Amino acid sequence: MTTIDQTSAARQPDRSLVPRAQGGRPRSDKAHRGILDAARELLIAEGFAGLRLEHVAARAGVGKATIYRRWASKEELCLAVLDELAAPHIRIVETGDTHAELLAATRNAMHAVVDTPFGPVIEALLSQIAMNPQLGDPFRATTVQSRRDEVRRAIGRGIKRGDLRSDADIDVATELLVGPVYFRLMFGGELTPDFAERVVDAVLRGYGRPAGSTVES
Numbered sequence: 001m002t003t004i005d006q007t008s009a010a011r012q013p014d015r016s017l018v019p020r021a022q023g024g025r026p027r028s029d030k031a032h033r034g035i036l037d038a039a040r041e042l043l044i045a046e047g048f049a050g051l052r053l054e055h056v057a058a059r060a061g062v063g064k065a066t067i068y069r070r071w072a073s074k075e076e077l078c079l080a081v082l083d084e085l086a087a088p089h090i091r092i093v094e095t096g097d098t099h100a101e102l103l104a105a106t107r108n109a110m111h112a113v114v115d116t117p118f119g120p121v122i123e124a125l126l127s128q129i130a131m132n133p134q135l136g137d138p139f140r141a142t143t144v145q146s147r148r149d150e151v152r153r154a155i156g157r158g159i160k161r162g163d164l165r166s167d168a169d170i171d172v173a174t175e176l177l178v179g180p181v182y183f184r185l186m187f188g189g190e191l192t193p194d195f196a197e198r199v200v201d202a203v204l205r206g207y208g209r210p211a212g213s214t215v216e217s
Contacts, residue, residue, distance in 0.1 A: 031060065031062050031066055032070065034059075034060035034061060034062065035056060035057075035060045035062060035066070035067055035070070035077070036077075036080060036081055036084060037060070038055075038056045038057075038059035038060040039051070039056050039077050039078065039080075039081050040081050040085070040117055040121060041059065042055055042056060042059065043078065043081065043120075043121050043124045043125070044117070044120045044121060044124060047124045048074075048078065048124060048125055048127075048128045051074055051078070053067050053068075053074055053077070056077070073134065075128075075132065075134040075135040078125060078128075078135060079135060079138055079139055079142070081121060082118070082121060082122065082125065082139060082143055083139075083142055083143050085112070085116065085117055085118035085121060086112060086118055086143045086146075086147070087143075087146075089108045089109070089111055089112035089116065089118065090108065090143075090146050090147050090150050091108075091150060092104045092105055092108065092150050092151065092153070092154045094154075094157065096161075098154075098157065098158035098161055098163035098164065099163075099200065099204065101154040101157065101158070102154060102155070102158065102177060102200045102203060102204070103196060103197065103200045104154070105150075105151045105154055105174075105177045105178060106177050106178065106180075106181060106196040106199050106200055107193075107196050108147075109147070109178045109181040109182070110181050110191050110195075110196055113181060113182075113185050113191065114191050119185070122185070123185065126186060147178065148174055148178075151174045151177055151178060152170050152171075152174055155168065155170050155173050155174065156170065162209055163208065163209060164204075164207050164208060164209060165207055165208070165209050168207040169207075173203055173206075173207055176199070176202070176203050176206075177199060177200070177203055180195075180199050181199075
C-alpha cells in the first residue's frame with residue numbers, strides 16, 4: 001500500500017515549480033474582473049445597442065479573444081453582469097417577523113435598483129430582456145427565479161407562523177411584493193421607504209390572517 005501511495009505521489013507535479021503571478025490576483029481573475037467592470041460601465045453609458053465587445057476589450061485592457069473564451073456573445077456577458085449585480089440583494093434573512101421579512105422582499109429589490117449599479121444596468125437592458133430570448137430567458141431562469149424563490153420562502157414562513165392565510169396565493173403575493181418596484185422603475189414614480197411600507201401593508205391586508213382567527217394545524 002505504501003508503495004502505491006508513493007508511486008501516486010511521484011506522479012503529481014511539484015507545485016513549488018509552477019510559476020505564480022507576482023502579487024495581486026492571478027492574471028485570469030484580473031482580466032475577468034476588468035471585463036465585467038468595463039461591460040457594466042459601457043452598458044450604462046451606451047445601452048445594449050451601443051455595446052461592442054471590442055470596446056469592452058479595449059476598456060478592460062484585454063484582447064477580444066479573452067472575452068470570447070469566457071462568454072460566447074454579448075448577451076452572455078450582459079447576463080453575467082446582471083447576475084453579479086443582483087446576487088447580493090436577493091437573500092431575505094429569516095428573523096421570525098413576517099412583516100419585516102416581507103418588507104425586506106420589497107426593500108431588497110428597491111435598494112438594488114435605486115442605490116446600486118444594478119439599477120442603471122437593468123434599465124439599459126429592460127427592452128432586451130423583454131424581446132431577446134438569448135438574454136431574457138436565462139435571466140428569468142437565474143436571477144429572477146432566485147428572487148422569486150427567496151420571496152416564496154419568506155411567504156411560506158409567514159403562512160407557517162399563522163401570520164398569513166393558509167390559502168394565500170404565494171405566486172401572486174410574490175409578484176405583489178416585488179412587481180411594483182419594477183413597475184415604477186419602468187413607468188415612473190418614487191421608490192421610497194414609505195412606498196415599500198405601503199406595498200407590504202397592501203399585501204398583508206389581502207393575505208394576512210384575520211385577527212382572532214385560529215391557526216390551522
